[in-house]
Amino acid sequence: MEKWDCGIVGGGAAGLSAALQLVRARKNVIIFDNDTNRNRVTQESHGFLTRDGITPAQFREEARRDLAKYPNVTFISAEVNRIKQKDAASFEIIAHNSPYLVEKVLLATGIRELFPSVPSIAAYYGKSIFSCPYCDGYERRDEPMILFAETEPGIRHMGRLLLNWSGNLVIATNGNEIDHDTVSLFERHGVRIEQSKVAELIGENGMLQEVVFENDNRIKRTSGFVVPQFIRKDSLAADLGCAFDEEGQLITEASGQTSVPHIYAAGEYANQAPSSLLLAAADGARVAVNMNIHFVESRFS
Numbered sequence: 279m280e281k282w283d284c285g286i287v288g289g290g291a292a293g294l295s296a297a298l299q300l301v302r303a304r305k306n307v308i309i310f311d312n313d314t315n316r317n318r319v320t321q322e323s324h325g326f327l328t329r330d331g332i333t334p335a336q337f338r339e340e341a342r343r344d345l346a347k348y349p350n351v352t353f354i355s356a357e358v359n360r361i362k363q364k365d366a367a368s369f370e371i372i373a374h375n376s377p378y379l380v381e382k383v384l385l386a387t388g389i390r391e392l393f394p395s396v397p398s399i400a401a402y403y404g405k406s407i408f409s410c411p412y413c414d415g416y417e418r419r420d421e422p423m424i425l426f427a428e429t430e431p432g433i434r435h436m437g438r439l440l441l442n443w444s445g446n447l448v449i450a451t452n453g454n455e456i457d458h459d460t461v462s463l464f465e466r467h468g469v470r471i472e473q474s475k476v477a478e479l480i481g482e483n484g485m486l487q488e489v490v491f492e493n494d495n496r497i498k499r500t501s502g503f504v505v506p507q508f509i510r511k512d513s514l515a516a517d518l519g520c521a522f523d524e525e526g527q528l529i530t531e532a533s534g535q536t537s538v539p540h541i542y543a544a545g546e547y548a549n550q551a552p553s554s555l556l557l558a559a560a561d562g563a564r565v566a567v568n569m570n571i572h573f574v575e576s577r578f579s
């Protein structure tokens with residue numbers, strides 16, 4: 279059975295960037311991806327120097343084209359839902375019901391959003407409602423904006439941040455009662471906090487026009503931001519026996535290796551927190567270099 283040096287689960291910014299470092303370090307790499315990258319709902323990606331405004335699809339296509347120049351990379355278009363440890367330094371990655379044998383594994387399957395219970399918010403996400411103002415705030419600057427945030431820390435952090443991009447801001451707590459001090463703080467800056475539950479979002483093709491509340495208030499808004507919760511897409515790390523801290527954070531060494539030798543994590547999967555294409559790609563490259571150092575150390579004896 280063929281054995282690859284590295285199996286990369288997740289071909290997003292982190293996984294593809296890791297792959298580039300590893301193939302250039304002459305490792306045989308196999309990458310698995312099922313096209314569920316978090317940013318697939320959006321039209322343009324911003325903030326990556328030399329790539330500003332690129333579509334998510336084009337970013338992935340160009341990254342794959344860079345990699346396809348190297349003979350030592352294999353792409354498998356499939357979902358991985360199981361990884362089995364065979365012995366101390368070999369793992370079987372199961373995809374399409376077939377096992378692929380690898381020496382080291384990089385987990386880079388990303389995270390997903392859990393939205394507040396605002397009706398049909400997912401249909402607007404990536405089109406006129408976003409979660410990262412650094413990614414999408416500039417294009418929405420000075421628009422009538424709404425922030426959907428249900429907790430005090432979320433409101434205080436994102437509410438203040440969004441004022442960078444638009445002074446025409448309303449905050450919707452979606453039925454959650456907020457401390458009077460927070461309400462007054464924002465009122466002093468001209469920001470109203472609407473504490474009634476959101477009844478309906480009105481718009482067309484994902485483009486927001488109006489927000490209707492259960493108390494019958496209605497406000498015209500053309501863009502929004504939301505503070506979701508973020509969770510890992512899968513339990514691959516847990517199933518392999520990787521250790522987590524009491525807050526659910528995956529424990530990794532500075533190298534990116536988890537508590538299970540030969541299993542590494544990179545990108546948003548590693549921290550279970552949102553970042554950006556540039557930061558995820560940088561993290562993938564960093565962990566890949568450390569994986570290669572571990573190969574060198576183990577093979578130079």
Ligand SMILES: Cc1cc2nc3c(=O)[nH]c(=O)nc-3n(C[C@H](O)[C@H](O)[C@H](O)COP(=O)(O)OP(=O)(O)OC[C@H]3O[C@@H](n4cnc5c(N)ncnc54)[C@H](O)[C@@H]3O)c2cc1C
Binds near residue numbers: 287289316325359
């Ligand atoms: C609406 C929106 C807009 C954004 N805009 C920007 C922007 O303008 N600029 C910017 O820098 N960032 C932006 N981001 C953030 C950016 O998309 C992420 O920071 C980045 O994609 C994280 O990279 P990653 O490799 O960690 O995860 P991902 O890019 O999510 O990659 C994970 C990969 O794993 C694959 N995968 C998942 N599960 C499996 C499995 N079981 N088997 C096989 N493959 C699997 C997925 O297909 C995916 O390709 C945006 C995100 C969203 C949601």
